[in-house]
Amino acid sequence: MIVPWLIALLFVGGLLAWASERFGAEWPRRVALAVLVLELLLLASLLGGSLQAGWLAEFNHAWLPRFGISLHFAVDGLSLLLLLLTAFLGIVAIGSAWAEITERTGFFYFNLLWTLAGVVGVFSAIDLFLFFFFWEVMLIPMYFIIAIWGHENKFYAAKKFFIFTQVSGLLMLVAIVAIAWFHYLQFGFFSFDYLDLLEVDMSRNVEFWIMLGFFLGFAVKLPSVPFHNWLPDAHSQAPSAGSIILAGVLLKTGAYGLVRFAVPLFPNASAEFAPVAMTLAAISILYCAKVAFAQADLKRLIAYTSVSHMGFVTLGIYAWNELALQGAVMTMLAHGLSAAALFMLAGALQHRIHTRDLFAMGGFWRHAPRMGAMAMFFSIAALGMPGLGNFVGEFLALLGAFQANQVLTIVSAFGLIFASVYSLWVIQRAFHGKFPEASLDPGRLPDLDRREMAYYFAMVAGLVWMGVYPQSFLDLSAPTLQALLEGQAVLATPGAPQP
Amino acid sequence: MMHAEEYAITAADLLLLMPLLVVTATSIWVMMAIGVRRNYSFALVSTVAGLLLGALATVPLLLSLSPGVGHSLFTIDVDGHALFFTALICLTAAGASLVAHDYWLEFDDHREEFLLLLLLATVGAIVLAGASHFVSLLLGLEILGMSLYGMLAYPVHGQRRAHGEALESAVKYLILSGVSSAILLFGIALVYAQTGSLAFHGLESLPNGADSGLSVLALLLICSGMAFKLSLVPFHLWTPDVYQGSPAPATAYLATVGKVAAFAVLLRLLLETRAMGLVSVVTTLSVLATVSIVAGNLLALLQDNLKRVLAYSSIAHMGYLLIALIAGFHSQGSLSIEAAAFYLLAYAIMTLGAFGVIAQLSSDASERDDIAGYQGLFWRRPWLAAAFTAMLLSLAGIPLTAGFIGKFYLVLAGVESGLWLLLGALVVGSGIGLYYYLRIVYRMLLPEPADASPLRGGATGLAMLLVLFAALIVLGVWPAWVMEAISNIAL
Numbered sequence: 001m002i003v004p005w006l007i008a009l010l011f012v013g014g015l016l017a018w019a020s021e022r023f024g025a026e027w028p029r030r031v032a033l034a035v036l037v038l039e040l041l042l043l044a045s046l047l048g049g050s051l052q053a054g055w056l057a058e059f060n061h062a063w064l065p066r067f068g069i070s071l072h073f074a075v076d077g078l079s080l081l082l083l084l085l086t087a088f089l090g091i092v093a094i095g096s097a098w099a100e101i102t103e104r105t106g107f108f109y110f111n112l113l114w115t116l117a118g119v120v121g122v123f124s125a126i127d128l129f130l131f132f133f134f135w136e137v138m139l140i141p142m143y144f145i146i147a148i149w150g151h152e153n154k155f156y157a158a159k160k161f162f163i164f165t166q167v168s169g170l171l172m173l174v175a176i177v178a179i180a181w182f183h184y185l186q187f188g189f190f191s192f193d194y195l196d197l198l199e200v201d202m203s204r205n206v207e208f209w210i211m212l213g214f215f216l217g218f219a220v221k222l223p224s225v226p227f228h229n230w231l232p233d234a235h236s237q238a239p240s241a242g243s244i245i246l247a248g249v250l251l252k253t254g255a256y257g258l259v260r261f262a263v264p265l266f267p268n269a270s271a272e273f274a275p276v277a278m279t280l281a282a283i284s285i286l287y288c289a290k291v292a293f294a295q296a297d298l299k300r301l302i303a304y305t306s307v308s309h310m311g312f313v314t315l316g317i318y319a320w321n322e323l324a325l326q327g328a329v330m331t332m333l334a335h336g337l338s339a340a341a342l343f344m345l346a347g348a349l350q351h352r353i354h355t356r357d358l359f360a361m362g363g364f365w366r367h368a369p370r371m372g373a374m375a376m377f378f379s380i381a382a383l384g385m386p387g388l389g390n391f392v393g394e395f396l397a398l399l400g401a402f403q404a405n406q407v408l409t410i411v412s413a414f415g416l417i418f419a420s421v422y423s424l425w426v427i428q429r430a431f432h433g434k435f436p437e438a439s440l441d442p443g444r445l446p447d448l449d450r451r452e453m454a455y456y457f458a459m460v461a462g463l464v465w466m467g468v469y470p471q472s473f474l475d476l477s478a479p480t481l482q483a484l485l486e487g488q489a490v491l492a493t494p495g496a497p498q499p
Numbered sequence: 500m501m502h503a504e505e506y507a508i509t510a511a512d513l514l515l516l517m518p519l520l521v522v523t524a525t526s527i528w529v530m531m532a533i534g535v536r537r538n539y540s541f542a543l544v545s546t547v548a549g550l551l552l553g554a555l556a557t558v559p560l561l562l563s564l565s566p567g568v569g570h571s572l573f574t575i576d577v578d579g580h581a582l583f584f585t586a587l588i589c590l591t592a593a594g595a596s597l598v599a600h601d602y603w604l605e606f607d608d609h610r611e612e613f614l615l616l617l618l619l620a621t622v623g624a625i626v627l628a629g630a631s632h633f634v635s636l637l638l639g640l641e642i643l644g645m646s647l648y649g650m651l652a653y654p655v656h657g658q659r660r661a662h663g664e665a666l667e668s669a670v671k672y673l674i675l676s677g678v679s680s681a682i683l684l685f686g687i688a689l690v691y692a693q694t695g696s697l698a699f700h701g702l703e704s705l706p707n708g709a710d711s712g713l714s715v716l717a718l719l720l721i722c723s724g725m726a727f728k729l730s731l732v733p734f735h736l737w738t739p740d741v742y743q744g745s746p747a748p749a750t751a752y753l754a755t756v757g758k759v760a761a762f763a764v765l766l767r768l769l770l771e772t773r774a775m776g777l778v779s780v781v782t783t784l785s786v787l788a789t790v791s792i793v794a795g796n797l798l799a800l801l802q803d804n805l806k807r808v809l810a811y812s813s814i815a816h817m818g819y820l821l822i823a824l825i826a827g828f829h830s831q832g833s834l835s836i837e838a839a840a841f842y843l844l845a846y847a848i849m850t851l852g853a854f855g856v857i858a859q860l861s862s863d864a865s866e867r868d869d870i871a872g873y874q875g876l877f878w879r880r881p882w883l884a885a886a887f888t889a890m891l892l893s894l895a896g897i898p899l900t901a902g903f904i905g906k907f908y909l910v911l912a913g914v915e916s917g918l919w920l921l922l923g924a925l926v927v928g929s930g931i932g933l934y935y936y937l938r939i940v941y942r943m944l945l946p947e948p949a950d951a952s953p954l955r956g957g958a959t960g961l962a963m964l965l966v967l968f969a970a971l972i973v974l975g976v977w978p979a980w981v982m983e984a985i986s987n988i989a990l
Contacts, residue, residue: 064982065983066983067982104878132898133903140897147944148944155941159937162933162937166929170926170930171926173907173910181914
């Protein structure tokens with residue numbers, strides 16, 4: 001019963017935040033913060049549940065009985081990890097928007113909370129129609145965030161983001177309806193429920209085409225080369241809070257969709273398709289690392305590194321063994337934190353010096369040492385330093401992928417080297433060297449204050465925890481991943497609904 | 500089919516025709532009221548009450564019908580299909596008369612006759628919803644068309660603006676509509692020549708096979724005539740000009756009731772009679788659908804005039820709707836009729852809403868139909884802009900709105916019949932469509948211009964728009980009850 005409340009809380013909280021603007025411009029952010037803290041606490045209360053007994057929380061109620069569509073939500077360890085990440089990064093996003101968003105604050109926090117409501121719905125929906133519903137719901141408020149509070153080229157970026165994801169989403173809708181139709185042909189009744197659709201038998205050809213519809217929908221969101229084109233624009237033009245949610249959470253919905261739906265629903269077609277997907281992943285890793293290195297715009301650079309890192313996730317997912325999947329999940333979590341932190345830093349820099357151009361920066365360490373230290377930490381985390389979360393994720397993903405495809409894994413591993421090149425280049429460019437005194441007054445570059453430091457420290461703690469004791473995360477996702485590998489929705493144990 | 504000479508109307512038959520009779524009586528009532536004493540508010544209240552009563556009268560009839568059973572009254576069928584579309588037409592017409600209220604406030608000529616024309620047009624539309632015979636088809640089309648000419652040219656006698664545009668659009672519509680009726684009649688004549696019957700059932704006995712040449716020609720002529728009414732490419736050329744030139748309330752009526760009635764009769768004509776075993780007809784319709792979707796969306800990209808954008812988008816939407824119709828040939832399932840019915844319901848709400856916003860901000864003296872004129876609307880009129888945004892997103896098929904459920908229905912009908920190419924066109928068309936819908940939304944989000952002209956608007960139209968807004972969201976989030984209702988209207 002708790003899951004619908006998790007979503008309703010965000011929807012209602014969004015409306016409240018908007019309405020509270022009449023009391024003053026600072027009220028919406030307070031309301032939004034309170035709502036997200038409450039959300040995080042509610043999610044944390046699920047942590048105590050037994051992972052071996054199927055879903056941690058489930059809710060099922062008829063919605064559109066004519067087509068067998070129900071409000072079926074369910075949360076397991078994998079969903080819970082991503083939901084916790086969502087709520088946590090939501091709070092970080094508010095922290096980042098705290099000083100940056102000063103106009104129309106009510107509508108901003110309304111959109112932020114509604115985006116997160118869509119994401120929570122995506123991570124917890126088990127009915128595919130419901131899943132698609134939330135998949136699209138999260139787009140509109142995100143469009144508004146980019147189009148209203150974005151930077152110089154915001155309309156172009158917002159439109160591109162919307163059209164890319166919407167068109168691929170429609171292809172996915174056709175695929176969802178198609179699989180439901182084949183369920184109808186086989187069983188004689190309509191159902192969009194994941195548990196029912198797992199049992200559909202399809203001919204080889206049909207399975208492949210429907211799988212492709214799902215893959216396209218998720219690959220655009222992920223994104224994977226060659227569908228990554230919208231991302232650098234959207235990330236660089238969005239306000240920092242938008243970039244944090246985009247990179248930290250929205251990209252993960254694509255990866256989640258692959259793990260939860262695309263591969264388990266179409267195991268045979270996915271196995272055939274795996275070499276193609278893994279090749280695309282390897283190209284994403286190397287090509288986008290290379291392109292990232294050529295960027296002068298700090299946020300574009302981070303955006304390309306996101307594509308590169310998400311390549312490890314795709315690689316791990318299509319290797320489809322437990323090690324690789326664990327690696328993919330860890331990478332999703334760790335990249336969520338590190339990318340969010342880097343975007344927050346880029347936003348903080350832009351807020352201070354009004355440019356994202358790396359060539360207009362230099363020598364910042366001397367004037368803003370705390371900022372430099374944080375940038376250093378998260379760059380090193382992103383490049384995969386052992387002891388931090390990203391290393392665990394990418395290492396496990398490569399280890400698992402090596403069992404599936406040695407050549408592509410070896411090629412992909414070079415991505416780690418490229419990552420250190422561009423990460424260190426950013427630090428060297430922005431924080432070392434000569435301060436551009438001619439164009440910049442050092443007084444415009446105040447160091448991070450305590451409130452900001454609190455957010456960064458929370459993310460530092462998360463990454464160190466993931467790196468030093470990853471077991472606490474692996475334990476949560478392991479039952480889900482084992483069940484998925486066996487072609488089931490939940491581990492078959494007494495009391496759990498049999499798929 | 501019964502023959503006229505042995506036909507006697509009974510009281511039970513009159514009961515079945517109650518919605519039509521109520522609306523006809525309302526038009527006479529309003530005409531007499533105008534004759535006694537002109538009072539716009541009284542005429543408006545009478546019109547809306549009569550139309551709502553007409554919609555209400557369908558409810559007991561719908562409940563008394565068992566699914567799949569209908570009554571045949573000479574040239575009009577009263578079945579679930581007819582009653583559903585009658586109710587939809589009455590409600591949409593009531594909505595159209597309400598959103599028109601603020602538009603005519605300062606009009607310096609008699610305003611009441613607009614409502615009279617609107618009621619008469621609705622009578623024609625109701626006849627179309629139940630038509631099962633080419634005579635009632637033509638009668639319905641002409642009653643609807645004749646009244647529409649008057650509505651399109653309505654501001655001509657006002658003094659506040661040079662009304663050449665309205666006259667131009669009415670004459671354009673008159674001439675092209677006449678031509679299309681002639682084409683339709685020729686097709687009907689060919690059908691009659693081969694079957695000796697003017698009832699839709701007669702189509703079933705059309706020869707098909709080796710000597711099907713004339714049958715195909717007849718059906719293609721009939722489809723062309725209807726394609727004009729639905730403004731499918733390449734019969735669409737009148738649409739943008741007429742939409743742009745005519746007063747916004749008339750456009751709203753033409754774009755909603757006019758399209759719904761024409762599509763309702765086309766559905767019955769082509770699906771009920773199962774006359775479309777002819778591959779060439781299905782192929783032609785598929786081509787019309789694809790071309791309408793692609794061309795409608797592409798041409799909408801080039802427009803700066805809001806009414807022209809919506810005109811081209813309505814062309815594309817009629818193309819989407821044809822997918823449901825074509826699906827009906829392939830699968831013979833009732834899903835295609837459900838899909839078309841729900842989509843038309845959603846289409847009526849969102850189109851009426853979009854034109855309603857324009858009507859709300861325009862008057863007979865100046866139409867606010869330049870997209871630039873909507874800059875900053877979000878911050879100047881938040882509720883109006885929110886309603887408009889919802890209508891546009893619904894036209895684009897985004898969840899939380901009725902348009903999404905409608906699109907879902909179309910995809911379902913298409914998948915059921917394996918129409919992959921048409922679904923591909925739907926996906927591509929929707930992608931292009933987003934571009935111009937978002938352009939309008941973005942315009943409203945921009946800061947308001949410094950030299951912004953004051954915005955018009957009154958409470959009546961806004962209230963009606965908010966009702967449409969609410970209906971759009973309710974149908975988008977909880978459409979289960981409508982789905983159950985329309986699952987019983989199979990032909």
